Amino acid sequence: VQLVESGGGLVQAGGSLRLSCAASGDTFGRYVVGWFRQSLGKERAFVAAIARTGDGTDYADSVKGRFTIARDNTRNTVYLQMNNLRPEDTAVYYCAASWGLAITNTPTDYYYWGLGTQVTVSS
DSSP states (O other): OEEEEEOOEEEETTOOEEEEEEEESSOGGGSEEEEEEEOTTSOOEEEEEEOTTSSOEEEOTTTTTTEEEEEETTTTEEEEEEOSOOGGGOEEEEEEEEOOSSOOOOGGGOOEEOOOEEEEEEO
16 A cells, blocks of 8 residues: 655644545555654654544544544545644654554554655744
């Protein structure tokens, strides 16, 4: 499966962005999908993940209550709604797909990755 992220950009602190992850090449509903982010000089970090049918989600503590992950398997797309953005949210955001049955926050559990989209939050 091929993944393409979009929706990144520059936003002021307190603002919102919605990221999209569009999939092609396979039935999207077969995959758990996760969002990860990586800022300069840091390791890639888990942000959120969603179950195959969308009936389960998981979030990093740092984004709980501010970010929402959702999916539309009819459109082969997963979304990450990001509200009340902070400067520390600045990073390249990646979506990834896992064959596993369960939601996971471990990057090595994800086999397919997009190229990422830059999110910059100014103070």
